[in-house]
Amino acid sequence: MTQNPFDALGGGGGFDMNALLQQAQQMQEQLQNAQAQLADTTVDGTVAGGAVTATVNGVGELVGIEIKAGGFDGSDVDDLADLGDMIVAAYRDAKAKADALAGEVMGPLAGGGGLPGLGG
Structure with a gap:
């Protein structure tokens, strides 16, 4: 049996498996480059007028x-609880910015259009 099983997909030899594999490899390389770019990028989230700043990378x-010095003395239990809450809030702010950045960088690679010719 010498018939190529992929002939049926392309309608007379129009389906080029090598081109498809090459395109998939290029997309994988672009994805890896985007992930590396995100890992090297940092964003800040702040609360209380900059009293607490959290820095996260793009992932x-x-x-x-x-x-910020002078905002907390550490001897008051309520003061420390407030500090903990502000750290969490600053992290969430920074994480939201990192997620938005990742969406911008990865958006075209993470489902934007699929591979041509495959109905995606």
Whole structure:
């Protein structure tokens, strides 16, 4: 049996498996480059007028916390609880910015259009 099973997909030899594989490889490389770019990019989230700043990379990993001097003395339980809440809020702000950035960078690669000729 010498008939190519993919002939039926292309309607008379129009389906080029090598071209499809090459395109998939290019998309994978673009995806890896975008992920590397995001990992190297940082964004900040702040609360309380900059009292607390959280820094995350483009993939959402927390890479730093900055607490403005003089805002918290650490001896008051309520003050420390407020600080904890502000750290969480600053992280959420930074994470939302990182997610938006990832959407911009990855959007065209993560489902935007599919592969030509496959009805995606």
